[in-house]
Amino acid sequence: xxxxxxxxxxxxLRIKVLTVAFLLVCFRVLSAIPIPGVDKMRLEEFFGSNxxxxxxxxxxxxxxxxxxIIMLGVGPYITATIIMQLLTMLFPRLKxxxxxxxxxxxxxxxxxxRYLTVPLAGLQAYGFLNxxxxxGVVGSLGLFDVLxxxxxxxxxxxxxxxxGELISEQKMGNGISLIIFAGIVSxxxxxxxxxxxxYTPSELPTYIGFVAVAxxxxxxxxxxxxxxxxxxxxxxxxxxxxxxxxxxSSYLPIKVNQxxxxxxxxxxxxxxxxxxxxxxSAIFSKSLSLKLTDIVSQFMNNQYFYSAAYFLLVVxxxxxYTAVTFDPKEISKNLQxxxxxxxGIRPGESTTMFLTKVISRITLWGAIFLxxxxxxxxxxxMFTGIAxxxxxxxxxxxxxxxxxxxxRQINSQLMIREYE
Numbered sequence: 205x206x207x208x209x210x211x212x213x214x215x216x217l218r219i220k221v222l223t224v225a226f227l228l229v230c231f232r233v234l235s236a237i238p239i240p241g242v243d244k245m246r247l248e249e250f251f252g253s254n255x256x257x258x259x260x261x262x263x264x265x266x267x268x269x270x271x272x273i274i275m276l277g278v279g280p281y282i283t284a285t286i287i288m289q290l291l292t293m294l295f296p297r298l299k300x301x302x303x304x305x306x307x308x309x310x311x312x313x314x315x316x317x318r319y320l321t322v323p324l325a326g327l328q329a330y331g332f333l334n335x336x337x338x339x340g341v342v343g344s345l346g347l348f349d350v351l352x353x354x355x356x357x358x359x360x361x362x363x364x365x366x367x368g369e370l371i372s373e374q375k376m377g378n379g380i381s382l383i384i385f386a387g388i389v390s391x392x393x394x395x396x397x398x399x400x401x402x403y404t405p406s407e408l409p410t411y412i413g414f415v416a417v418a419x420x421x422x423x424x425x426x427x428x429x430x431x432x433x434x435x436x437x438x439x440x441x442x443x444x445x446x447x448x449x450x451x452x453s454s455y456l457p458i459k460v461n462q463x464x465x466x467x468x469x470x471x472x473x474x475x476x477x478x479x480x481x482x483x484x485s486a487i488f489s490k491s492l493s494l495k496l497t498d499i500v501s502q503f504m505n506n507q508y509f510y511s512a513a514y515f516l517l518v519v520x521x522x523x524x525y526t527a528v529t530f531d532p533k534e535i536s537k538n539l540q541x542x543x544x545x546x547x548g549i550r551p552g553e554s555t556t557m558f559l560t561k562v563i564s565r566i567t568l569w570g571a572i573f574l575x576x577x578x579x580x581x582x583x584x585x586m587f588t589g590i591a592x593x594x595x596x597x598x599x600x601x602x603x604x605x606x607x608x609x610x611x612r613q614i615n616s617q618l619m620i621r622e623y624e
Contacts, residue, residue: 274360
């Protein structure tokens with residue numbers, strides 16, 4: 205604890221912390237300003253009965269629950285980043301820019317992601333407003349009012365993205381992640397109040413079990429999130445001129461949860477797609493739209509089918525995204541160029557096969573873990589039968605991951621100054 209109190213004793217670190225706090229307060233103030241014409245009670249009912257949109261609200265940073273002017277939050281930017289990463293599989297130039305051109309290439313890649321955020325924010329705003337209008341959450345809007353709200357929401361998304369980048373510049377944590385973290389944490393007091401109000405003495409054993417499960421889930425998230433397989437790597441000695449290089453040993457860390465929360469976002473996007481199609485089909489036929497909406501609603505309301513589909517999609521996308529971000533062939537080539545090798549494994553093709561085998565086995569456990577985390581709220585609701593007792597596994601995963609990453613960055617800042 206004394207170590208972290210040093211942050212406030214060192215002037216530049218104190219300024220960084222206060223700047224991050226101020227920017228997060230600005231974000232929360234903006235999230236409290238709603239767009240006009242919102243039926244608050246219908247909005248609460250809509251989000252309370254729809255797990256998918258509750259998760260979308262989490263990823264937006266908690267700004268969607270009251271339809272604020274920044275209701276989409278960082279959602280469009282996250283979607284744009286994911287799309288750009290997937291495009292690296294199709295376009296070698298993008299892959300070269302992201303992986304081989306260093307900081308300059310990453311900066312250019314991120315700039316393209318920001319450009320893509322603008323049209324995505326417009327499409328998401330328009331589609332979401334139409335969906336809410338069909339549910340009676342917002343009143344019927346004319347073309348001018350719709351366009352006005354879409355422009356405001358687009359501007360709000362870009363503003364939040366800018367706030368996130370300003371936070372990242374302070375090197376006290378990832379700005380986008382901290383914004384999502386702030387949105388989740390801000391809802392905790394109201395959740396605790398609701399649980400206390402719904403408490404009855406007869407349900408005491410259920411509440412005790414709920415607390416025990418919540419603690420176990422947090423411990424499990426920390427354990428899996430920090431878990432990694434360390435593959436020992438040795439470097440051959442090389443003589444260059446009169447100097448000798450290499451001859452040292454290191455290790456290649458492979459995390460159990462290599463993909464983070466990205467597979468859950470992919471799965472949610474795919475589950476939301478039929479609902480989006482049902483809403484869009486109203487342009488051609490209202491009767492067809494109603495039929496499709498009814499079919500989709502029946503599937504979403506069946507907790508068993510919905511949970512099974514959600515779990516399978518998360519497992520599949522975990523393998524898919526790990527294959528995108530972790531290329532054993534490329535890593536094998538880089539090791540060989542640097543004169544490195546894995547003990548007992550030949551450089552080249554044998555190393556590629558070994559890394560592929562290791563990552564496949566580790567990803568299996570990471571995929572099962574993410575799948576269980578995704579459907580955890582449904583499982584708790586099924587076993588307890590109490591709607592108010594829901595452990596948001598994805599929210600816990602995000603909060604724990606962001607907290608650990610922020611602590612790592614703070615530790616690195618403190619270590620730099622101790623070294624000086």
